[in-house]
Amino acid sequence: MTIKLTNGAELNPIVVTGGASYVQGAKRDTLHFVFPATESMAALDAAFSAAACESITIIGDDGSEAIHKAYTIRAKMEKALVEVTPATAEAEAVFEERITVAMAQRTYTESQLASLTDTVDVLVMENLLA
Secondary structure, three states: OEEEEOOOOEEOOOEEEEEEEEEOOEEEEEEEEEEEOOOOHHHHHHHOOOHHHOEEEEEOOOOOEEEEEOOOEEEEEEEEEEEEEOOOOOOOOEEEEEEEEEEEOOOHHHHHHHHHHHHHHHHHHHHHHO
């Protein structure tokens, strides 16, 4: 699996899942990207900026593509032990460190305000240059 961000960065998470989460006082659709602990936390922190996550394309191993827009709110970034093999009668559970980055989608109102801000910025610049 590969993900492509707005700025052209390509990352290879182990898995991507989605669902609703309560983030910054609102219920939002959230994408959870899980990476091996060998990835750099600093590099992932830089990669998942608001500007870079305006558009996230997820490309499956089978070539399928899904585009997700406006996932610009960082909901979580953590390194933690994750159970990768459950315990059985013959063996104990196996745990590995994984890094999870969760990006939440802007609400409709937040998107409209961002668009309005961009429009006002353009109008002000046009008037300053005139």
